[in-house]
Amino acid sequence: MKTLPGNVIELCQALVRIPSVNPDGDPGCDQTGELACAGYIGEFLRASGAAVELDEVEPGRPNVIGRFPTAPSADGQPKPRIVFAPHTDTVSVGGMTIEPFSGELRDGRIWGRGASDTKGPMAAMLWALHELREVIPQLPVEVHFVGFMSEESAQLGSQHFALHHGPYDFALIGEPTDLKTVYKHKGCLWADVHTTGVAVHGSIPEKGVNAIVKMAALVQALDTEFRALLKEHGGPDDLLGPSSINLGMIRGGTRSNIVADHCVLRVDMRTTPGINRAGGALALLEDFVKSQDAEAWVEPLPETFPLDTDAQNPFVQRLVECGSELTGAPWFCDAAFLAAKGTPSIAIGPGTIAQAHTKDEHIKTDDLEAGAAFFIKFLKSWQS
Numbered sequence: 001m002k003t004l005p006g007n008v009i010e011l012c013q014a015l016v017r018i019p020s021v022n023p024d025g026d027p028g029c030d031q032t033g034e035l036a037c038a039g040y041i042g043e044f045l046r047a048s049g050a051a052v053e054l055d056e057v058e059p060g061r062p063n064v065i066g067r068f069p070t071a072p073s074a075d076g077q078p079k080p081r082i083v084f085a086p087h088t089d090t091v092s093v094g095g096m097t098i099e100p101f102s103g104e105l106r107d108g109r110i111w112g113r114g115a116s117d118t119k120g121p122m123a124a125m126l127w128a129l130h131e132l133r134e135v136i137p138q139l140p141v142e143v144h145f146v147g148f149m150s151e152e153s154a155q156l157g158s159q160h161f162a163l164h165h166g167p168y169d170f171a172l173i174g175e176p177t178d179l180k181t182v183y184k185h186k187g188c189l190w191a192d193v194h195t196t197g198v199a200v201h202g203s204i205p206e207k208g209v210n211a212i213v214k215m216a217a218l219v220q221a222l223d224t225e226f227r228a229l230l231k232e233h234g235g236p237d238d239l240l241g242p243s244s245i246n247l248g249m250i251r252g253g254t255r256s257n258i259v260a261d262h263c264v265l266r267v268d269m270r271t272t273p274g275i276n277r278a279g280g281a282l283a284l285l286e287d288f289v290k291s292q293d294a295e296a297w298v299e300p301l302p303e304t305f306p307l308d309t310d311a312q313n314p315f316v317q318r319l320v321e322c323g324s325e326l327t328g329a330p331w332f333c334d335a336a337f338l339a340a341k342g343t344p345s346i347a348i349g350p351g352t353i354a355q356a357h358t359k360d361e362h363i364k365t366d367d368l369e370a371g372a373a374f375f376i377k378f379l380k381s382w383q384s
Helices: 008-016 035-047 119-131 156-165 211-234 273-277 281-292 314-321 335-340 365-380
Strands: 051-058 061-067 081-085 104-106 109-111 142-147 170-174 181-185 187-196 244-252 262-271 297-304 326-329 345-348 362-364
Touching: 008 035, 008 109, 008 119, 008 365, 035 051, 035 061, 035 119, 035 142, 051 156, 061 156, 109 365, 119 142, 119 170, 119 365, 156 335, 170 335, 181 314, 181 335, 187 211, 187 281, 211 244, 211 262, 211 273, 211 281, 262 281, 273 281, 281 297, 314 345, 335 345, 362 365
Parallel strands: 081 142, 081 170, 170 345, 181 326
Antiparallel strands: 051 061, 061 142, 104 109, 109 362, 181 345, 187 262, 187 297, 244 262
């Protein structure tokens, strides 16, 4: 790295100026993938004293891992390991009303894709690590950093890291949370509900069985009875509210003059920890669909799990002692995948989720500086 950024603002600007758009879906530009961003972060981590590894998850799409040196503990026992873990990819830049990669500093804000989600939180974490590079080896915890690829689609980076490098004693996932500690969040289950029928000529519909009509009855039941069942089955959750279902997409039939023999409804369920403890939303959906239509069936799609880290975890309580407030979130993130493999995890970072993915994404410089100061305070809290 020829020249290090002089402060956390310059670091955030540098990160925003590196396109790292997730290639899935419609990225809105030709520059996709996390490699360039991971390479820059790796250089910054090396300049901060960390040993760096680019761990390729998919071709040209690595996680970037930085492991800071650590002195032996006084009692000779292994130190607890903590990891700061934002993601390096961003969502599409399609439809943005500002230059997505300018990193412009204007009106007390840094503008561009990822400024809020999540290059701002990442810059705050990295800057704190850089500022305390001489202190970190003497702390009673071992400190690592990882920048995850693919958080915005499929969460491949965190799943790979959890499988090959965990578990840790604690993970701080970088997300724009207004520096609140998100220790609980909902999961997400997508599933396709299928109804079947018998195709005949459209002029004699009474001779066939219309899968769309069957689905119409099922839609009504899902939107009323099943919605109430989800709420009852998962129990109350003061932070997250009940589990929910959205009937998001429907398609059926092949032509208007043929009675439809197949119809598919895609649902999006946001699930609480309570419903997972009660057996999971998928089993509940499958049983309900069968009770309404014995011939209908459910095709599950990849699921992301809810997060339910113990609020009394000593690492969580240390964040509270440093001034953070405990909260929950309706969205999901990489924290759940690390937690599922044994790493107690939370999400935290400067900036607001309201600015994530927007057409004019930005982060306030005051928030960014407050984030770096908070992570410095958190790390310094380990000093005896």
